[in-house]
Structure formats: structure tokens, C-alpha cells
């Protein structure tokens with residue numbers, strides 16, 4: 591997370607010099623260890639450098655921050671959320687600043703080390719987390735303005751339907767928390783999944799917390815955010831496999847985000863009067879002709895061949911490995927999930943941005 595030292599913190603120099611010095615020591619340690627970023631105006635840092643009780647290490651860190659201010663401007667611009675440390679009495683709020691959110695906090699609201707620890711990224715399971723962070727790193731690597739930006743975070747696997755409970759636990763902490771879950775919706779207009787996305791959405795409305803945020807992805811599951819080109823590379827396909835050709839076609843359609851990719855579809859999924867089946871019936875022509883002549887033999891019928899359960903793990907391993915070498919090249923043209931990709935990128939970039947270690 592980027593910590594912006596507002597110019598009003600200079601009022602603490604006369605009022606609470608020791609508290610200000612302690613805070614700067616903690617923040618500089620976090621910066622040196624590559625957990626957070628510090629940003630400010632030149633004059634503010636120059637004034638803080640004159641604090642008499644500041645340690646030499648903290649002074650060196652702030653001097654390094656001062657030298658790199660100009661270079662960090664593009665990261666500050668890219669952050670959609672950041673912490674602004676301000677002078678005040680028990681200030682802790684989140685406010686809109688242009689198109690960004692700033693988390694305002696005064697020194698009397700900072701207690702303990704949790705705020706200076708790595709941001710917690712809460713996900714349903716570790717595979718989802720590795721995929722979302724791998725995707726974010728890939729999109730950061732492809733953006734000249736933020737290329738080379740480091741991320742610092744700790745993944746917390748909520749454990750499927752236990753994720754809302756874990757989110758509540760983290761809401762009671764002083765950690766910075768960013769939660770990413772899929773909506774679990776299998777047709778447009780469907781209600782959010784009742785196990786995870788639904789309860790988390792209600793928590794966001796009823797008990798918002800400035801230092802925690804949840805992103806609910808508009809898709810059935812994390813697999814829907816995979817681009818077929820990732821599967822092709824991760825599984826070493828030729829691209830001519832018939833199931834893959836079908837997948838590529840489906841991935842260009844609006845229905846893609848709602849398709850339960852790991853579940854077989856049969857004729858019966860396209861019949862009946864439920865909202866879900868009416869939607870899928872309207873999409874029947876996007877799928878292969880009937881697999882079986884009526885009457886349907888449900889056990890043998892397969893109108894859509896599901897992805898294997900291990901696909902997401904293979905794709906996320908592949909993405910994370912590709913970033914170490916040559917990042918996977920994403921196609922330029924728009925696809926149904928690119929807007930969700932950029933939400934993931936912006937969220938992870940903002941909540942987990944960090945700098946390299948400073949000795």
C-alpha cells in the first residue's frame with residue numbers, strides 16, 4: 591500500500607514529536623523491508639528529516655524516498671486506493687479523492703504493528719489467489735507506467751464457504767485487507783452465491799471498514815477469467831483439439847462469464863422455465879447440436895465438455911512462472927472478461943504495491 595504523508599502531519603512536529611518519530615520509524619522499517627511505499631511532497635519529507643530523534647536508518651530511508659519521489663509519481667497515479675496519514679483527532683475514514691479512494695488516518699488511530707505488516711489478500715482458496723495475483727502481475731508487466739512495480743502481500747485462503755467468516759475475523763484486525771471472490775452467478779441477473787459472495791456483499795454494505803475492501807468478480811468462478819491462450823500454453827496444446835476450439839469460440843461470447851466451466855451440460859440444462867434455463871435455452875445455438883436424439887440419455891449426454899478440475903492450478907502456475915521469464919502475451923482485443931481483469935489489477939496494485947528492499 592502507498593502511504594502518503596499529508597503536509598498536515600508537520601503539525602505533529604510541535605505537538606507530538608515523539609509519537610511522530612515512533613510512527614516514522616515503523617513506517618520506514620516497513621518500507622525498508624519492502625512491505626509498503628512512502629510518498630509525499632518534497633517539502634514535507636525535507637522537514638521530517640530534521641526531526642532530532644529520528645534514527646540514522648530511518649533518516650537514510652526517508653532520504654532514499656525523497657530522491658525517488660519523481661520516479662514514484664506514476665505509481666501514485668496508478669493507485670486507486672492509498673493511505674493518507676493526516677493530523678487530526680481520531681480520524682479513520684475512506685473518502686473519494688477524484689477517481690481514487692483515500693484512507694485518512696491520524697496518528698492516534700494507529701496502534702500495533704498490523705498496519706505496517708504486509709497487506710492480507712483474502713481469497714476462497716490458494717489456487718484462486720495464485721491465479722488472481724499471477725494475472726495482476728502479468729497486467730502490471732505489460733503496462734509501461736508501472737512496469738517493475740513490486741507487490742507485497744500475504745495470501746489468506748478463506749476455505750470456500752468459510753471465507754465470509756475469515757473476512758469478519760480480518761475486519762476485526764488492524765491489517766489492510768483486500769478480499770477477492772467470484773460472484774458464483776450462472777446467468778445474468780442471478781443472485782450472488784449464497785455461501786460466499788452474497789454474505790460478503792452484505793458485510794460490505796452493513797459494516798464497511800476503511801482499511802478493508804472486497805471485490806466481487808462478475809463471473810461464475812475464477813476459471814471464467816482464464817483466457818484460452820493461457821490454457822493453450824499451460825497445457826502445451828496445439829490449439830486444434832476439438833474441445834479447445836469449442837472453448838475458444840465460447841470465450842468470445844457474453845455467456846462465457848456465466849458458464850460453469852467444470853460442469854457437464856446436458857439437454858436438460860436448456861429446457862424448462864427457470865430463469866437460468868430460459869437464459870441457457872436462448873444460448874443453445876452457441877453450443878454443438880444435440881449430443882443425443884430425444885429422449886435425452888442424461889448419463890451419456892454431453893453438450894459441453896467440462897474443463898478438468900486441475901486447469902486453474904496449471905494455468906496459475908504457468909502464469910507465475912512466465913512472469914519470471916517472458917510474460918505470457920495477452921491478446922489485445924477486448925474479450926468478455928477484460929473489465930474484470932482490470933479490476934483485479936487495479937485492486938491488487940493498490941492494496942499490495944511495495945518497493946524493493948533498502949539496506
Ligand SMILES: [Zn+2]
Pocket residue numbers: 856857858881882885886887888891892
Ligand atoms: Zn441429451
